[in-house]
Amino acid sequence: MQNRFSKKLKIAIYDFTDCEGCEVKLVSIKERLVHLADRFNIVNWRLGQEKIKDGPYAAAIIEGTPVTQDEIDLLRELREKSKLIISLGACASIAGIPGIMNKSERKKWYAKIYGANYKPKGIDALPLSAYVKVNHMIHGCPVDEDELVRTLEELLSGKTPRYRRYSVCLECKLAGNQCRLLHKKICFGPITQGGCKAICISGGSPCYGCFGVREEANIPALVKILRRFASEKEINNHVTMFFNQIPEYKNVFKQALKNYKK
Amino acid sequence: MPQKPNLIMERAKEYIAKIEGHGSLTINWEKGLVKLNVLEGERLFEGILVGKTLEEMHWITPRICGVCPIAHNLASLASSEAALGIKISNQTKLLRRLMQIGQNVQSHILHAVFLALPDYIGIDRITELNQKDPKKFAMALALKEIGDEIAYVVAGRNVHPTQTTVGGFHKIPNEKELRNLQDKIKRNIPKARALLQIFKSLNYPRLKVDLELLTQQNGKVISNKRAKFKISDYKKNIEEEVRNGSTAKFGAYKGGEYMVGSMARLYHGPHQKIALQSGLDFQNPFHNNLAQIMETVFELEDGIKIIEELLRNKLNNLIAKPSKNPPLRGVGAVEAPRGGLYHEVRINKNGVITYANIITPTVQNLTSMETSATTLLKQYPNASQKELKHLIEMLIRAYDPCITCSVH
The missing domain is CATH 3.40.50.700 (NADH:ubiquinone oxidoreductase-like, 20kDa subunit)
Incomplete structure (x- = not known):
């Protein structure tokens, strides 16, 4: 380069x-x-x-x-x-x-x-x-x-491209969307890297995290919020859409779901 | 020491370029037979869907093919709605037809211009057209863009829809957005017509194949040669042959090969006469490229009418609900850019998918491609092997195979 x-x-x-x-x-x-x-x-x-x-x-x-x-x-x-x-x-x-x-x-x-x-x-x-x-x-x-x-x-230009340091939430707010979590809908926006402009959520679809988990994402905190309205099975199903083959994401979810207490 | 194989060079020479997915040709020169090898990896979508919900089905299946994702989205929605006994509104029907138009335009331009046209004008890739004839290149880009634009406005994105849901739409465009879209389509129709003139003037290789053309029409699949059948009986009529060494199955209608796509739709549709007058030869598969651009013009014209009809009534986003005693199984069929596409789904009482089946247009065209290629060898007795190989590759491209779809 x-x-x-x-x-x-x-x-x-x-x-x-x-x-x-x-x-x-x-x-x-x-x-x-x-x-x-x-x-x-x-x-x-x-x-x-x-x-x-x-x-x-x-x-x-x-x-x-x-x-x-x-x-x-x-x-x-x-x-x-x-x-x-x-x-x-x-x-x-x-x-x-x-x-x-x-x-x-x-x-x-x-x-x-x-x-x-x-x-x-x-x-x-x-x-x-x-x-x-x-x-x-x-x-x-x-x-x-x-x-x-x-x-x-x-x-x-010879640079090493960098990842976005913010989550989908930032772009989702900029797009003027209502928060899916407040509507009791599973959303991986908070742990997912930005860059997608929250296009799926803007269209009414869920965010399954296709942009990958952002650095320093707090998966256990998200699981805690999700468990207030979603079952373990539903969350696991959401995880398998894009993270099924990524043990480092999947295992954190698994552990967080196990540790969750109402 | 044995030399390390150079896979990069070997594979690059083996695969047919400028088609969607990985396929190669085996030509038996002595016997005059052509075999098509499909080498794409299996993703097993029918298995991926089992255990998922219907709301995930139309989200997953577009990922079968990034060139015709809207078609898969629409077929999944239709099969899901049949399984749930949902009757969609007229507005939803119109908006989905508009999505289909966007899809056809996107896919036809991508294929006919970006992948097939270079063969006819003596360039390797379409960006070279920018140096050769920037005006034509800008025209092609504008048409690809109008297809994308329709998809963005109605489906939410050019690749993989975001706004559709079982029973209707999460979100629909407003009046102003539709009006703007209509204006933009109007402005692009002269460009589509100009492109059609170019495609009419191309020197298509001569070939005469007694093609059987099948298309979906009013709940049935009709043929120019044999009896029609009900879409719901698709599985009894469209047979799929599994061949070892091929990751795609090869389709046939009760033992006979046939062609689906633009040529078949034009043959059975209201524009057959105009198509014939414009020089379209329904027995020459190379003319599929011409048919695609012809259809692009008709689709854009239809788009204007559909938006007009949508705007006649007040737009109202209501999502249709499931019936009380749904059948829990349904078939959804749609004419995708490359021809008839079939999705079938069964669910249990909790709405979880227990069975899925998908038959794509390219699976149906694969057998016809081999027959046409073999016919080509017979009809060009004096051509060199090099010329024949190039002609056969052009022929395969003319069919616009979507190998990724065919394997799924």
Whole structure:
């Protein structure tokens, strides 16, 4: 990242198993994409082009969950050949929706969906960080356009992108929403990193924390508030939407629920 | 010492570029057969849904596909509402149709312009069009944006809706927002027409396939070749073949392959005559790209009418309630950008999902893609292998496969 104004940075864009919605977001940054494309040398973006270049890469931006052995092997190779690994979206960062499926349950569902004779390709739905070191995570299901541009521009200028230091609550208040907790609705906004502009809550949907748990978040305090109106089962179900494969979040919830006394 | 494989280069060469998801081709040159391999990982959505609630279903299923999330959202809502015996209001129907229009425009522009057009104008990626012809590029972006805008106003976001709920909407746009949206659509129609002129002038490879075209219409699935069937009987009629080595199933209508999507909708819809007059050939799958842009124009025109109808009555956000004795099982079907999409759900008395089934448009198109590719080999006896491979990749792209959807 030293030669910040000289050469174009070679960036590889990859997608593993996922919905590709974050790539659609990448396309929808429109004019800004053109401007960025001029400054990056984007290669290996299968969805957008045929141009293929081998590493080394200044960065590999990876969307999706590495579900198959082939994807896991490819991820390891990308790690070896890239200065930075940047996860794009919830699937790559925290296993996202595919992560709802537990490894122990996969066999049963392969048989039900594909039949008994099917030879599965998938192993488990885990985030990139389960296999390699990830330098920065662009969170969200899907990612937010402005966050995407901010991260790419910081990369371009040689900075290490930083995470938002505030929770979704700040942006939710700015959006003028009524607090879901006051309406006895489960909300992970207080423990979740900002950057999403509270878009789900503004639309009337719950916040499941797809932007990841913010540093210094007080999960036990949130659990205490939630338990006033929600059952343990309901809270656990909410946790599994995005945090099912992230033991460090899941275990704190588990412990807090266990410790909760009315 | 054996050389370490270079997966980056191997996979990049293997996968078909500019389609949604991971697929590759196996061409048997001696026998003249083409096989499509679907290599995307399985996410097992039908399993993910079991144990979740209906209010989570339409929130989870859009994540099957970021290119057509609204279609999955709408299909899940419809199946949930059928299971709960909910009758939605006319206003909800109109707003959802508007979402569908936004979805079709977004997806068609993304596919036909961003993924397919580069083949026809000799560039690798669409951003190169900005240097070559900035006016055309700006036009394409404006049309993608109007699709996104409709989705933002009605669904809450361009990818993965936030404003919908079982029975209606958490939040609906106000009169002013709808009026502004209508004006914006009006301003974009000339651009869509100009884009259609470009797509009419493209040099599509010749190909003649006796395509069977299926589309949903008034609760039934109709065909240009065989008897229609009720949407509720979808499972009896749409068969899915499991193939080892493919993570997607291959669909057929009682043993025969068929095509769904823009071409089928135009064939069976009110605009068939105009489409024929404009040179659309319903026996050439390459023309699916032309059909998509044609449909974009018709969809935007419909959007104006739908907003007009919405504004005729006072907007009122009421969420329809479940019936007293709901059937606890329901099928929801919607015409997604790529064709008929089916969601089925069963719940227990506590509202928890016990069964889910999803059949996507691409599953239905996969078999037809192979047949058309094999036909192409026969109809180009003098072409080189390199030319044929390129033509087949173009053909697969013309079908606009959504591999991520097909595996789910």
